[in-house]
Amino acid sequence: MTGTTDIPTIGHWIDGAVRASESGRTAPVYNPATGAQQAQVALADQAEIDEAIASAQRGYEEWSRYSIAKRQSILFSFRELLNARKGELAEIITREHGKVLSDAMGEIARGQEVVELATGFAHLTKGAFNENASTGIDVYSLKQPLGVVGVISPFNFPAMVPMWFFPVAIAAGNSVVLKPSEKDPSAALWMAELWKEAGLPDGVFTVLQGDKLAVDGLLTDPVVQSISFVGSTPIAKYIYETASQHGKRVQALGGAKNHMLVLPDADLDIVADQAINAGYGAAGERCMAISVVLAVEPIADELIEKISQRIGELRIGDGASHPEPQMGPLITAEHRAKVSGYVDIAEADGAKIVVDGRDFTAPGCEDGFFFGPTLIDDVPTSSRAYTEEIFGPVLEVVRVKSYDEGVELINSGQFGNGTAIFTNDGGAARRFQNEIQVGMIGINVPIPVPVAYHSFGGWKQSLFGDSKAYGVQGFEFFTREKAVTSRWLDPATHGGINLGFPQND
Template structure:
């Protein structure tokens, strides 16, 4: 397409046209190529990082008051104009507008947390720790923070990291997904309008070359990543080998355990919401319902009846549908392939989304909501992350069997229990080996002043995202031991190891 617009980089406070190759950007609802994105060359990667490093050296010396004022301004601008960003997300990702707006609002929570950062980067002071000696700690920024963002939340995930990193005095380089990069450019322009100095927020578009450039650069101090587990593991191992701090959040296989005393209407509603929202392209989506056998048939009928009412279509339509398309044709076909696998392994396909078409959007990347029953736990459709609108039901006999299935999986991101039994809920929260738990809540994403992250193969590195963990990750502590001598006294010479007597 000769007239296709090219999405540039954002370097040193301005749009920078790329000098290298480009990659197509599609509207997933129509299948139309709507833009191309620049893929950074080695020289552009080096320039972007060097510019960010230079900006960090100045920004890190700015007063807390000035940094706070700019973050407040960014928050106000984001709140006023978030509708623009939602439209960009829907156009390039495909999720419906209300879901795009919800993504922005959850990211904005972290911006709002960051406005109160002075309290969270304070050090501590101990007077007279030894005679005439004070000991205190100070927290300082770490440098340039690399942020490698996934396609499924092009605004929220970067906002998990950059508000805190910038508040703490760091510069950031965001490498968005090449599938939907425009949200990051929009955020960069908003930061400039808010008064952020040039170079503190950089957007480096690209592919694996850009990722590896961040991982190997000695001017990048940390890497924050969200994506699939194999890539998270690669990011963690490569960045750590290069001496960087790493928080690499990987994939998931989130379960919903349904006990017989649960409100099955509530369960059915929440299974629909958590399984098919954003077309299942959420690392916190519920993909497996563990149903006690005695209620499984009734629950499946309730889920099935609600699925029949779902509207699937272009998320930008005035009459907003419930669910949009998947991000690419390749991903749609991959997800459909898992339905094939489940069926071959003996699962019952209760509702089949394969071959689903939306009138007027026949070239869109749609897959209808799919419900599978009696999915074998040794099937790849059960053990692997599908990342699409496929909800699997596994029938179990007891609470203990459900907990054992959850804990035997490779992932430990999020899980939920639906019950009216407080004792069962308490046992569940203590016994399941996952990082985030919902009790009658299907998608337990913590609010911004807590922290987000899983266990096992869902998180590589020691630090979760945002919350107190975020401020610890983007700062490093110095301990200072200080003595100001009384001119009337002199300590004399003592070659022994310092003691507190």
């Protein structure tokens, strides 16, 4: 759409300052709780894409020469500023994404874990040294930054997902071009301003607002050395294939269909609480949300009753209201319609709608993009409602006869992001963690997002590329190694000419 003059326009962050766009293209930014457009975001044209990348290259050339001590000091400053002012960022997230304030604060806290990990980057970016590997010859390795790196982040975590990548990339000496979702773009600008205040040189952190044109610009520009992405599986595959064809490193994290396997010995009150938390938190707009409960019979009826009772007690509304609700709206009206369509599919395929959220309206927010918590029983495993990612507050129950049947269902799916088992049997839990073909596993933990010093990423269609996010793998992704073989010759003993292949005699 073209620009509108009576609402604010959210621009780029280039060369250490907000940059108004001259592209003439914008997209609407809504308050999901009210349904009202509150701003519009610029969509970059090719000239602005080129300008952003060129600025990032200049920033890299300066930043990569900074000492470890100086870089570390700026990272600590960013961490302290973020900790002191994270409430401001949470309000921005709630206003543009819709998740409740406490959930927004939780998102920031998980992102801040990676910032804190990055402050210790000196230990994670050092090389190795072998003296006298051959007579008079030393061999050592250096870990150096890539250069300009691109981060393309989704709407559901406008602060946390970028923080999975940019603290590590910046600590390692790279410059970052962040392309946030056009649905909630303001968090990225807020973080850019915080980096400026922390002392980061201009150009090291750039925010490029845009749509597919901006994405393709990052994927194809030869200056950009790597791409980090989180989003749906079809887009992750496109990102991986396109960026790889242009010679870039890629970590592209895709979609999910996360299962919770509940054994008959589990405490069903605990399971019901955790199913509610994992299925309906952030209105289900999480790649680590639990969307399928595999109930090993005969517990399904009792578990469904407990979950249904808890759904009826949930507070749903504007995430910024008081008292704070527990669940907010979906991101857009279009996404609400998509989620509703999946419930229609499940019903048409013979599933039983136990709790129906399709016609839910939050009091006082009649025009908001709300979708009520939905519980579906007996979902056929052939239904698209089971096989595809819904990305909304829809919890499906599939009844299985045994542990083995549940594991087979999980392992046969196209995704491999996260899964969980609930049981009091340690042997079953240990067997599960070894047999399941999924990248992140919870044992009596419904959303097993690893802490920052481990790494985040799934298997199969949930991850494209060889590197997961943050942790040690993150530092390996954002650095490349040089091996140096060194000899300081003694003129008296250098040995003369030898045309043979170098070897260790």
